[in-house]
Amino acid sequence: MTMTAEQATWFxxxxNRLVSNVDQVLLGKTFVIKLSFTALLSEGHLLLEDFPGTGKTSLARAMAQSVDGSTNRIQFTPDLLPGDITGVSIYDQGANDFEFHRGPVFANIVLADEINRASPKTQAALLEVMEEGQVTVDGVTHDVGAPFMVIATQNPIEQAGTYRLPEAQLDRFIMKASIGYPDHASTVRILEGAGVKAHETILPPIASAQVIVEMGALARTVHVDPSINDYVSRLVEATRSTAEIRLGASVRGALALIRTAKTLAAANGRHYVIPDDVKALAEPVLAHRLLLDPEAEFDGVTASSVIAQILIETPPPSDRQAV
Structure with missing residues (x-):
């Protein structure tokens, strides 16, 4: 079943109501908010690499309030253990049995703050739940429910005492983005509301958790022309043959680009994907999956600049292909 034009309009x-709601808290960052909801409705996770105080926690809280869901914040530290995230089984003497106590990962939106400060073993505790939406403790599987999204943050300037996320875990994030500092006008508006603390701001719910799940399912039905699949394939293959790249994007990256392009098309009121959807998402979806050649990195080449060049050199489809 393919999404209809009427369903695209409703979507x-x-x-846009969800984005406008969060925009009341994160002023002047509409594009980042759109990326965040695109990741949520594509059933993916978001990695935010940004400086302290740019609104990462506020974004996660505002999104959870907008979808009438739950949110938990996990401050990653070197002494954090996997059980502190997933939960542990504790022996109950009265029942003469072990009782599972859920960890903070059991929420609709989980903020993993400064994820690279925890040990690789603790980071890996998120791998199963990010991929499968479930946690296995002592051989017993527990579903975390839906919708489910991890918003992980890392600080790009303080690298002492941190553990770089391995490529396998970076690949689990459907997007990587940066909020950045607000412009002058937005900063003035923020200062005018300085009397209200960020955690005191309560947003009205725009959609229930069930509606978000239904929107995610509806986004999967957006039509993708074979020429778009060919275009995405050529983009991904180009990342593997570029001299500056040691490790290109995987098939998972190509699938992520198609999934998010479907959601973005529906967000723009279309029931079909166009090349501009792919172009808009290529950098946030693919850049963090690329591993640069050390010499190119030393010369100042970035993954984002490589993606931009690939988009220039790879012609988009001009005609639809026959199915």
Whole structure:
């Protein structure tokens, strides 16, 4: 079943209401908010690499309030253990049995703050739940429910005492983005509301958790022309043959680009994907999956600049292919 034009209009209206709601808290960052909801509705996770105080926690809290869901914040530290995230089984003497106590990962939106400060073993505790939406403790599987999204943050300037995320875990994040500092006008508006603390701001719910799940399922039905699949394939293959790249994007990256392009198309009121959807998402979806050649990195080449060059050199489809 393919999404209809009427369903696309409904999807776009609800999507824009969600974005406008969060925009009341994260002023002047509409594009990042759109990326965040695109990741949520594509059933993916978001990695935010940004400086302290740019609104990462506020974004996660505002999104959870907008979808009438739960949110938990986990401050990653070197002494954090896997059980501190997933939960542990504790022996109950009265029942003469072990009782599972859920960890903070059991929420609709989980903020993993400064994820690279925890040990690789603790980071790996998120791998199963990010991929499968479930946690296995002592051989017993527990579903975390839906919708489920991890928003992980890392600080790009303080690298002492941190553990770089391995490529396998970076690949689990459907997007990587940066909020950045607000512009002058937005900063003035923020200062005008300085009397209200960020955690005191309560946003009205725009959609229930069940509606978000239904929107995610509806986004999967957006039509993708074979020429778009060919275009995405050529983009991904180009990342593997570029001299500056030691490790290109995987098939998972190509699938992520198609999934998010479907959601973005529906958010723009279309029931079909166009090349501009792919172009808009290529950098946030693919850049963090690339491993640069050390010499190119030393010369100042970035993954984002490589993606931009690939988009220039790879012609988009001009005609639809026959199915």
């Amino acid at each position: 776009s209206e609800r999507f």
